[in-house]
Amino acid sequence: MAPLAARAPAKVNLTLRIAGRRGDGLHEIESLVVFCDITDELSLDPSRPRALEVLGPLRAECGPAGDNLVLKAAGALAARVFDLKIGHFALIKRIPVAAGLGGGSADAAACLRLLAQANGLAPGDPRLQEAARVTGADVPVCLDPRPRIMRGTGEVLSDVIKLPALAAVLVNPGVALPTREVFDAFDKTGAGPSPQSGPPSCNSREELLAFLQPRPNDLEAAAISLQPAIGEVLSTLQDLPSCRLARMSGSGATCFGLFDTAEAAASAARQLRAAHLDWWTEETTLG
Numbered sequence: 280m281a282p283l284a285a286r287a288p289a290k291v292n293l294t295l296r297i298a299g300r301r302g303d304g305l306h307e308i309e310s311l312v313v314f315c316d317i318t319d320e321l322s323l324d325p326s327r328p329r330a331l332e333v334l335g336p337l338r339a340e341c342g343p344a345g346d347n348l349v350l351k352a353a354g355a356l357a358a359r360v361f362d363l364k365i366g367h368f369a370l371i372k373r374i375p376v377a378a379g380l381g382g383g384s385a386d387a388a389a390c391l392r393l394l395a396q397a398n399g400l401a402p403g404d405p406r407l408q409e410a411a412r413v414t415g416a417d418v419p420v421c422l423d424p425r426p427r428i429m430r431g432t433g434e435v436l437s438d439v440i441k442l443p444a445l446a447a448v449l450v451n452p453g454v455a456l457p458t459r460e461v462f463d464a465f466d467k468t469g470a471g472p473s474p475q476s477g478p479p480s481c482n483s484r485e486e487l488l489a490f491l492q493p494r495p496n497d498l499e500a501a502a503i504s505l506q507p508a509i510g511e512v513l514s515t516l517q518d519l520p521s522c523r524l525a526r527m528s529g530s531g532a533t534c535f536g537l538f539d540t541a542e543a544a545a546s547a548a549r550q551l552r553a554a555h556l557d558w559w560t561e562e563t564t565l566g
Contacts, residue, residue, distance in 0.1 A: 379529030
């Protein structure tokens with residue numbers, strides 16, 4: 280069989296509501312999730328021995344290959360599919376790690392899609408969803424990367440939501456922020472949940488922006504308390520005259536600014552890169 284390839288797009292949480300903490304210590308969430316054209320790339324060669332090779336500009340951030348979610352996802356599916364054909368994975372890493380963009384989860388989901396293709400599994404095979412759930416909270420929504428509301432601990436997904444495309448700039452100040460630390464800091468604040476996230480019914484960019492405005496990321500203050508640089512990024516984005524909304528994605532530290540046009544987003548990205556050489560800054564389209 281010839282090598283197979285899949286794109287693994289970054290996930291962006293336009294909203295993130297923490298609905299409460301369960302008895303097992305996990306948090307119930309509600310989040311409007313979209314994806315963007317900033318991607319990792321994963322290939323699979325079923326004819327070679329099982330292994331993972333990490334390449335690309337951000338490969339040094341990934342740590343040991345044995346800890347990578349790609350191999351964890353492959354193992355989870357192998358535990359559910361008898362005699363699963365796996366092989367050699369090559370990952371080109373472009374999405375920052377521990378950045379609130381679900382890069383590792385996107386890679387794991389791409390792994391499951393490739394293994395399904397290599398083994399003749401239907402995209403809707405329940406074993407794929409089961410493997411996704413045990414691999415990580417964001418993996419189920421990344422299996423079919425289109426806009427949805429994510430609930431529960433990430434395993435309850437709405438139908439696909441049609442949203443207008445949004446021009447955006449993603450900015451990470453160069454700090455990694457472990458998700459558990461952010462949730463622990465949030466729990467100490469005793470903050471209540473923000474308004475429910477949806478589902479939205481937005482036919483235009485203005486309607487979507489109006490929907491997003493009162494629905495924040497509940498983890499933002501907790502993340503800023505751990506990494507004040509996130510607050511600096513948000514303030515810098517919001518101060519750009521063409522920025523319509525600035526917010527943190529996931530548990531941080533990446534933030535996004537929304538703009539009316541791709542040209543405005545590209546101009547803002549150039550301005551940010553010139554002023555902040557140590558920030559990871561990319562213009563993109565969310566949808």
